[in-house]
Amino acid sequence: xxxxxLTVDDSKTVRIIVRxxxxxxxxxxxxxxxxxxxxxxxxxxxxDLILLDVTMPVMDGVEMLTKLKADAxxxxxxxxxxTAEGGRDNVLKIAKIGVRDYVVKPFKEEALLEKxxxxxxxxxxxxxxxxxxxxxxxxxxxxxxxKPAIVQQIQEGLRHNPWKVNGVSTQGEAxxxxxxxxxxxxxVSLSLPDDTAFGLFRxxxxxxxxxxxxxxxxxVKTELSQQQQAQTLGFSAIVTKPLDLVELESKMAKAMNxxxxxxYYSLEPDVLIIRLPENCTPSVxxxxxxxxxxxxxxxxxxxxxxxxxxxxxxxTLHIGVIKLLFQAMQVCNELGMQFALIGNPxxxxxxxxxEDTRAWAFFDSVDEAKASFGKAQQPAQLAGT
Amino acid sequence: xxxxxxxxxxxxxxxxxxxxxxxxxxMVGTEAVLVKGPDEAAxxxxxxxxxxxxxxxxxxxxxxxxxxxxxxxxxxYLDLEFARICTCHLLGxxxxxxxxxxxxxxxxxxxxxxxxxVGVFKNSLCDTGFPCKLTIPSILRGSSFRIVPTGxxxxxxxxxxxxxxxxxxxxxxxFAD
Numbered sequence: 001x002x003x004x005x006l007t008v009d010d011s012k013t014v015r016i017i018v019r020x021x022x023x024x025x026x027x028x029x030x031x032x033x034x035x036x037x038x039x040x041x042x043x044x045x046x047x048d049l050i051l052l053d054v055t056m057p058v059m060d061g062v063e064m065l066t067k068l069k070a071d072a073x074x075x076x077x078x079x080x081x082x083t084a085e086g087g088r089d090n091v092l093k094i095a096k097i098g099v100r101d102y103v104v105k106p107f108k109e110e111a112l113l114e115k116x117x118x119x120x121x122x123x124x125x126x127x128x129x130x131x132x133x134x135x136x137x138x139x140x141x142x143x144x145x146x147k148p149a150i151v152q153q154i155q156e157g158l159r160h161n162p163w164k165v166n167g168v169s170t171q172g173e174a175x176x177x178x179x180x181x182x183x184x185x186x187x188v189s190l191s192l193p194d195d196t197a198f199g200l201f202r203x204x205x206x207x208x209x210x211x212x213x214x215x216x217x218x219x220v221k222t223e224l225s226q227q228q229q230a231q232t233l234g235f236s237a238i239v240t241k242p243l244d245l246v247e248l249e250s251k252m253a254k255a256m257n258x259x260x261x262x263x264y265y266s267l268e269p270d271v272l273i274i275r276l277p278e279n280c281t282p283s284v285x286x287x288x289x290x291x292x293x294x295x296x297x298x299x300x301x302x303x304x305x306x307x308x309x310x311x312x313x314x315x316t317l318h319i320g321v322i323k324l325l326f327q328a329m330q331v332c333n334e335l336g337m338q339f340a341l342i343g344n345p346x347x348x349x350x351x352x353x354x355e356d357t358r359a360w361a362f363f364d365s366v367d368e369a370k371a372s373f374g375k376a377q378q379p380a381q382l383a384g385t
Numbered sequence: 386x387x388x389x390x391x392x393x394x395x396x397x398x399x400x401x402x403x404x405x406x407x408x409x410x411x412m413v414g415t416e417a418v419l420v421k422g423p424d425e426a427a428x429x430x431x432x433x434x435x436x437x438x439x440x441x442x443x444x445x446x447x448x449x450x451x452x453x454x455x456x457x458x459x460x461x462y463l464d465l466e467f468a469r470i471c472t473c474h475l476l477g478x479x480x481x482x483x484x485x486x487x488x489x490x491x492x493x494x495x496x497x498x499x500x501x502x503v504g505v506f507k508n509s510l511c512d513t514g515f516p517c518k519l520t521i522p523s524i525l526r527g528s529s530f531r532i533v534p535t536g537x538x539x540x541x542x543x544x545x546x547x548x549x550x551x552x553x554x555x556x557x558x559x560f561a562d
Contacts, residue, residue, distance in 0.1 A: 010521065012490070013497040016476050055500075055519045084504025084519060087511025104508070105501045106411035 003027040003120045003208065006047040008038035008064065009082070010056040014105075018051060018082075021109035022116075026125045035059030039067055042074055048120050048208045049078050051112075054085040054094070062094060069098045076206040078119045082107070120208045121182065135253055135260040139163045140181060144174045144200065145189040145218060150241070154187070157245030158252075171196045175203060182209050184256050187239065190219040190226045201233055214255035250283040261291040271306045271370060272299040272337075274328055276321065278313045285320045289327065296331050307332050307339040308369045314343075317350040322357060340369035392455065392515065392558070397541050398422060401459075401554055404505035405545055408498060409552070413474045417552060421544035430531065431542065431553045432462060441528040442466075445491060447499025448525065451507040453517025457558035459506065460525075460532060461499040467550035468495050488526075496522035502554070535559075 003026070007018040010033050019029045030045055032038040034056045042050060050068075054061040061083065069075045078100040085091075086104035095102065101115045116122060133139075141163050143151050151167030158165055166183075168174050171192070177183070186204065188197045197217065204210040214237070217230035221240040230238055237251045253260045264287075266273045272295065277284060299307070309328055314321065325341075332339040343351070343362035351357040363369040402419050409417040421429070432444045445468040447461040463471065472494035473483050483490065500522045507517055534540050538557045545552040 011493060011497040011500065013472075013475060013494045020477050055521060057521055084501050084508075086504065086508040087516065089511065089516060090518075105504060106408045108411060 003049065003122070004030060004045055004047040005049045005051065005116070005120075006030040006032060006038065006041055006045065007051045007082075008032040008035065008056070008061065009051070009053040010034055011053070014053065014082070017109065018112070021112050022122075024125055025113075025122045027120070027122065035061060035064030035067075038064050039074075042068065042077060043071075046074075047077060048211065049080060049116060051080050051082045051116075052099075054081065054083040054090075062097070065094065065097050065099065078208065080115060080119065082112070133256065133258050134262055135258045136162060136262060137258070139184040139256060139258075141165045141185050141187065141252070142174065142177055142183040143167045143187045143189075143218075144171070144192065144197070145169065145187070146192055147189070150189070150218070150243070153243060154245070154248070157243070158249060161249070171200045171203075174200055178204060178207070178210050178213075183213065185214045185216065185252055186210075187216045187218050188235075190217050190223065190230060198229070198233060201230075201235065205234070214252075216251070216255070244281075246279055246281055247283060250281070250287060254287075260287055261295060264288040265291060265295040267295075267299060267302060267304065270304060271308055271373075272296070272304050273308045273310060273366065275310045276314050276324070278315050280314060280318070280321050280324075282320060285324050289324055292328065292331065296335060296337075299337075300335055305337050306370070306373050307337050308342060308366055309339060310342040310366065310369075311347055312342050312344045312364075314347050317347050317354075317357075322354065326356075338373050340372050342366065342369055392510070392513075394423070394541070396509075396513070397556065397558075398543070400506050400509040401541070401543055401556060403509070404502045405543075405552065405554060407505055408501045409471075409545075409547060412498060412501065413471050413547075415474075415547050417545040417547045419543060420546045421542075423541045423543065425544075427542070429544075431544070431555070432528070432530070443528045444526065444530075445495050446525040446527075447495045447522055449496075449499050449503035449522045450520035451503065451510070451517040452520060453511075453515065455510055455515040455517050455558065457556060459499070459503045459557070460553075460555040461495070461502055462551075462553040462555070463495060464550060465491075467547065467552070470548075470550075471495065471498060492524040492526075496524050506556075 005022060005027050007015050007029060009015055015031045022029055030041050030047060032041050036059045052061045052065060065079060080101040080103060081094060081099050082103045084105040091102055100119050103112055103115060143154055143165060145151050145167060146169040155165045168177055188200055190197045201215055204213065204215060215235055216237045216239050217235040218239050218241065219226050219230065227238050236255050239248055264275055309325060329339060341360060341362045342365065348362050351360050363372060405417045409415050433441060443465040445463050445465055448458060450458040468491050469483060472491045473480060475494050504519055507519055510517060532555065534557045538559045541556040543554045
């Protein structure tokens with residue numbers, strides 16, 4: 001997530017220097033020429049850091065800082081003074097109003113970056129487009145829950161992912177953990193004593209380093225008022241107990257903006273393979289479907305003209321799966337691609353029970369399916385066309 | 386209290402030398418060397434006036450005041466060529482890029498350099514018991530002019546050399562009532 005830095009200085013030169021200093025970092029620079037403009041932009045854009053000069057026309061930095069700290073909605077925004085005003089007494093007076101740091105002009109850009117980096121997590125802007133994190137990349141998950149059995153259930157349920165799931169049981173431990181290693185996602189149990197979960201949520205949201213971290217509320221399914229409160233407060237998602245770990249994993253992947261397409265699609269040198277997992281919940285089907293167009297385009301662009309649809313892991317066939325398979329077959333037909341199905345005895349038997357799928361024929365393995373390409377006719381294609 | 390009487394010439398010399406050297410080294414990446422103190426500077430009024438043989442060099446002059454227990458005003462003289470070099474360095478621009486931006490950018494950059502220089506000088510005054518605040522900078526441009534202070538002000542002029550360019554600070558401090 002891009003950090004927003006607001007520079008409030010009547011000198012355009014200083015604003016340009018600030019912009020230049022942060023150019024190599026993933027942040028957006030907002031500019032204001034005096035305190036009045038600064039307050040207006042702060043209220044509208046809610047920056048993650050304000051760099052504030054003192055001597056300015058219209059409204060000086062001290063007045064702006066005082067007004068900012070008196071405003072409940074803005075007072076949590078960290079302010080760093082960047083000013084030629086460096087007399088000891090004046091610095092102390094301004095510091096007492098509430099600033100996170102103080103840089104006296106003249107200043108080196110490195111010093112400014114170093115101090116800003118202590119307040120926000122400055123990340124270099126790589127010249128190449130950032131690699132999208134995939135479901136197979138490591139992630140750090142923090143579970144704040146005082147019931148070890150739940151933490152263990154989540155750890156077990158997500159074990160097949162390269163995610164590190166850590167459990168802590170108190171607000172203090174959670175804060176310490178986040179200060180040490182900001183996690184990629186936090187799950188907070190609303191059943192922690194004394195509304196600790198809501199306090200923790202607010203603390204994490206006011207800390208620039210965890211401001212944009214997805215935070216899930218973990219709550220008993222029947223506790224509707226707590227769910228309502230969590231929703232109002234702005235938790236990223238509500239996860240109910242008893243846990244549906246497939247749904248949880250899907251929500252987590254979405255919240256962390258992970259590319260999950262590799263779960264369902266793989267491009268081999270001569271064939272596109274579509275795989276459906278054992279349990280195809282509505283969210284799994286929606287996720288898989290959302291990548292379909294893009295994956296077929298990539299296959300066509302790569303000169304691939306064959307598709308294997310592998311549902312051998314599927315436990316049971318239902319209408320959602322059938323719709324998705326028809327969708328894939330239709331795309332194959334439109335693109336003139338050959339396709340073949342791989343199934344298991346249970347699914348093959350279930351297919352016989354539906355009018356539309358009765359004629360589908362299946363192979364036992366990818367190799368067998370691949371070998372079928374080029375032969376006169378494909379049984380599955382008959383049904384799909 | 387006649388505050389300025391308590392600020393010795395030696396202190397003013399030290400404060401302005403530190404201010405100019407610090408600002409130009411940090412922001413412009415150049416060493417400023419003090420070449421003339423008030424006594425020698427008095428013999429060479431600044432800026433040089435236009436004569437039949439020597440045309441006056443265009444000057445960009447930044448001004449920032451300080452008000453409080455001690456009141457004053459400092460003028461920072463740079464010839465236009467040096468002002469443009471400083472601006473390019475400050476903003477990370479080439480001369481040709483600067484040419485597309487016009488005089489305002491140079492004015493703003495010199496105003497900020499003056500603000501920083503007077504800021505360091507003023508902070509030294511504050512820390513030695515003369516609390517005061519900075520005023521907003523302003524800019525003068527011209528090639529043949531002279532600033533004449535009122536009779537009640539003390540004046541300290543210092544000449545610095547920066548990469549062969551002359552940088553002059555003219556400090557006017559007024560006795561408090």
